[in-house]
Amino acid sequence: MTIIVIVTIILVVIVGSQLLKIAEIRAVSKGELIYEVSEKEGKFHGVTMFIGFFVFIGFFAWQMYKWYGLRLPVSASVHGVDTDWLTGLTYIIITPVFIISHAVLLYFCMKYSYSSKRKATFFSHSNKLEMIWTIAPSLVLTVLILFGLSSWNKIMTPIPAETDHILIELTGQQFTWTARYAGDDKKLGRSHVTFIEGVNATGVDTEDVNSKDDILVKGEFHLPVGVPVQFVFRSIDVLHSAYFPHFRAQMNCVPGVVTQFNFIPTITSKEMKGITSNEDFNYILLCNKICGAAHYNMQMDIIVESQEDYDKWLAEQKTFIE
Numbered sequence: 001m002t003i004i005v006i007v008t009i010i011l012v013v014i015v016g017s018q019l020l021k022i023a024e025i026r027a028v029s030k031g032e033l034i035y036e037v038s039e040k041e042g043k044f045h046g047v048t049m050f051i052g053f054f055v056f057i058g059f060f061a062w063q064m065y066k067w068y069g070l071r072l073p074v075s076a077s078v079h080g081v082d083t084d085w086l087t088g089l090t091y092i093i094i095t096p097v098f099i100i101s102h103a104v105l106l107y108f109c110m111k112y113s114y115s116s117k118r119k120a121t122f123f124s125h126s127n128k129l130e131m132i133w134t135i136a137p138s139l140v141l142t143v144l145i146l147f148g149l150s151s152w153n154k155i156m157t158p159i160p161a162e163t164d165h166i167l168i169e170l171t172g173q174q175f176t177w178t179a180r181y182a183g184d185d186k187k188l189g190r191s192h193v194t195f196i197e198g199v200n201a202t203g204v205d206t207e208d209v210n211s212k213d214d215i216l217v218k219g220e221f222h223l224p225v226g227v228p229v230q231f232v233f234r235s236i237d238v239l240h241s242a243y244f245p246h247f248r249a250q251m252n253c254v255p256g257v258v259t260q261f262n263f264i265p266t267i268t269s270k271e272m273k274g275i276t277s278n279e280d281f282n283y284i285l286l287c288n289k290i291c292g293a294a295h296y297n298m299q300m301d302i303i304v305e306s307q308e309d310y311d312k313w314l315a316e317q318k319t320f321i322e
């Protein structure tokens with residue numbers, strides 16, 4: 001079936017180009033100027049383009065309406081509220097610019113379509129124009145970037161050791177995640193690919209004293225609400241990306257490099273089920289780099305709960321080294 005469709009498309013293209021050639025030969029034989037656009041043709045193209053503007057903007061409006069409900073629910077992290085606000089601000093700025101620039105562009109196609117009575121003005125340079133279209137976008141971008149940098153610094157500055165927080169290492173591998181909690185000593189034991197052996201699939205250094213109380217979990221991991229979480233990321237094979245859509249966070253997991261960020265969860269899983277009116281709602285960690293055939297299945301559930309429930313859950317988990 002696919003081959004028939006491909007062959008049909010190729011044949012249609014060949015037939016089309018042959019028909020054009022025939023039309024060209026016919027016009028040339030009659031002495032017509034085939035490469036000259038007439039005023040009538042120019043006007044037709046211009047008007048069609050201007051009508052195209054309304055079709056284009058109509059399609060844009062329809063898409064906004066159609067997919068609006070598929071947006072993520074309210075952010076479940078402190079910095080995520082800032083990120084969403086910044087995204088909203090960016091849309092407020094770029095949407096009118098997008099519509100106005102297209103309206104002007106396509107209206108001018110119609111207004112200035114070819115006329116034999118009009119001669120085009122030639123000018124090679126305008127300092128005034130250059131200044132306007134360089135400075136105006138630069139100013140807008142500077143404001144957006146400054147806001148963005150402030151949010152970025154909040155999640156990228158490592159949490160100081162003396163501040164109360166949880167330390168979790170997420171290791172990506174084709175095609176699964178492993179979460180490692182630092183345990184009572186709040187320190188992660190050393191880890192390296194050279195230690196990977198049998199059940200020690202992420203390469204924890206079992207000789208390191210800091211590894212003794214580390215807790216490894218798969219499938220799902222828990223976080224207490226309102227407590228800062230410092231994440232560190234590793235990959236033991238290819239590039240992965242730890243993506244937490246509901247917390248508006250994402251970080252690459254790079255083989256041989258440790259990356260990090262932190263966030264503070266603000267809404268428990270139970271509360272989010274109510275907010276989204278979806279009893280099956282679950283926070284998820286996804287891999288957001290196409291890392292191989294089963295990439296789509298590389299995910300982990302995240303349960304955000306009260307400190308009490310979290311402590312209870314953590315107490316039930318076994319340390320990696322018994």
Ligand SMILES: [Cu+2]
Nearest residue numbers: 240287291298
């Ligand atoms: Cu992956």
